[in-house]
Amino acid sequence: MSTDDEIQPFRIDIPQAQLDDLKARLADTRWPDELPDVGWSYGVPTSYLKGLADHWATAYDWRKQEARLNEHPQFVTEIEGQRVHFLHVRSPEPTALPLVLLHGWPGSIVEFLELIGPLSDPAAHGGDPADAFHLVIPSLPGFGFSGPTRRAGATERFAEVIAGLMARLGYDRYGAQGGDVGAWVAPDLGRIDTEHVAGVHVNNLLTFPAWDGSDDVSSYNDAERARLELMEAWNNEKSGYAIIQSTRPQTLAFGLNDSPAGQLAWIVEKFKEWTDPTRDLPEDAVDRDLLLTNVSIYWLTATAGSSARLYRESADWGTTKPISGVPTGVAVFPGDVTIRSLAEKEHDVVQWTEFDRGGHFAALEAPDLLLADVRELFRKVR
Numbered sequence: 001m002s003t004d005d006e007i008q009p010f011r012i013d014i015p016q017a018q019l020d021d022l023k024a025r026l027a028d029t030r031w032p033d034e035l036p037d038v039g040w041s042y043g044v045p046t047s048y049l050k051g052l053a054d055h056w057a058t059a060y061d062w063r064k065q066e067a068r069l070n071e072h073p074q075f076v077t078e079i080e081g082q083r084v085h086f087l088h089v090r091s092p093e094p095t096a097l098p099l100v101l102l103h104g105w106p107g108s109i110v111e112f113l114e115l116i117g118p119l120s121d122p123a124a125h126g127g128d129p130a131d132a133f134h135l136v137i138p139s140l141p142g143f144g145f146s147g148p149t150r151r152a153g154a155t156e157r158f159a160e161v162i163a164g165l166m167a168r169l170g171y172d173r174y175g176a177q178g179g180d181v182g183a184w185v186a187p188d189l190g191r192i193d194t195e196h197v198a199g200v201h202v203n204n205l206l207t208f209p210a211w212d213g214s215d216d217v218s219s220y221n222d223a224e225r226a227r228l229e230l231m232e233a234w235n236n237e238k239s240g241y242a243i244i245q246s247t248r249p250q251t252l253a254f255g256l257n258d259s260p261a262g263q264l265a266w267i268v269e270k271f272k273e274w275t276d277p278t279r280d281l282p283e284d285a286v287d288r289d290l291l292l293t294n295v296s297i298y299w300l301t302a303t304a305g306s307s308a309r310l311y312r313e314s315a316d317w318g319t320t321k322p323i324s325g326v327p328t329g330v331a332v333f334p335g336d337v338t339i340r341s342l343a344e345k346e347h348d349v350v351q352w353t354e355f356d357r358g359g360h361f362a363a364l365e366a367p368d369l370l371l372a373d374v375r376e377l378f379r380k381v382r
Contacts (some may be wrong), residue, residue: 005168010074010085012066012145014300016026019062021303022260022299026057029261040272044265048281053261057293062300065293069109072116076145079164080155084354085145086138086165091120093132097198097382098171098278099117099374100136100162100189104180104204105307105362106267108144108293109137114367114371119374130382131375133175138165140181140307144297150307155310159188163196172196175378179203179362181310187347190326199381200347201374203331203362207342215342223354224339238273245311253305264343267295274360277334286364321346329377331370333358351377 034046070086087109092205099119101112101262118125119133139146141161149155162185166174175198178186183202190197220228244252256263268282275285280289298304329351332338343349353373360365
């Protein structure tokens with residue numbers, strides 16, 4: 001790039017040789033054995049993954065998904081030495097509010113595809129034009145088409161990079177929405193760019209009880225106690241991936257960067273564990289080809305390792321942060337462990353909604369519910 005603030009158009013165009021290599025690697029996978037009758041309790045069953053990998057290799061159409069992504073204007077720029085890829089969808093409505101949508105791990109820009117039309121052009125989708133947004137949908141540094149991070153500690157500065165992007169685009173006042181990692185970055189935007197952030201909406205917000213046991217657990221309602229139990233179960237049984245990524249992401253990267261079956265298993269396990277608990281398999285909760293498009297982006301951009309670095313570099317997980325004063329809406333979906341009294345320690349909660357369907361990947365699982373909740377929050381702050 002010729003100047004630090006240059007924004008260049010971008011179009012996804014994966015070389016055919018990479019797609020051929022993916023199919024060849026899937027065909028040559030050396031599959032592990034599995035125990036009988038243990039289901040998913042030991043991890044992803046080989047019998048299940050073989051079927052999903054076969055669909056990826058023989059029936060899934062990357063070019064179709066690539067074309068769908070390319071329907072939306074995309075750009076790249078460099079901020080604080082980091083390449084940033086983003087979709088920028090301008091609304092036809094002149095009074096639209098800019099809104100940045102922030103994915104998490106193991107997510108990507110794919111999460112928001114179903115929301116782009118209704119958010120940017122509500123009139124064309126049976127909605128109120130007054131709810132329109134100009135959308136900025138970045139691939140977080142280290143993820144997808146933003147490419148690997150270039151220095152240690154880069155993922156700690158997600159919010160600074162995104163604030164810089166919104167300023168570069170000329171947006172003086174904007175909203176932020178995010179889930180998972182995005183539910184950490186969006187509130188941080190409110191803290192570091194308070195005068196420009198109109199409101200924050202989050203889903204899958206992690207709330208942590210005080211380590212010293214000072215929180216009054218007896219005041220929790222039944223739903224909150226169930227969420228606390230879910231968190232304890234995660235700590236005891238389901239946090240292995242996080243421990244590895246927060247301690248040895250580079251060692252993990254060798255396997256995920258070399259084996260598409262390994263990359264598929266690493267991500268699909270999270271879709272099994274984190275999607276709507278009433279759904280049996282990941283593809284029962286999320287469209288199978290969208291799931292594979294999400295996995296394909298990790299594979300085709302070789303960002304399994306760099307995306308995992310955020311777990312090592314984000315040293316403030318679980319620490320209490322100051323309230324920014326930015327109005328915040330919190331959406332709680334099945335499987336979330338968000339507890340209101342803990343959320344209110346760090347966020348100016350003006351809207352709280354609990355849903356009975358959907359899950360961790362709300363934008364993919366229940367886009368209609370998330371859409372309505374985002375609209376409701378920003379009607380309060382436009």
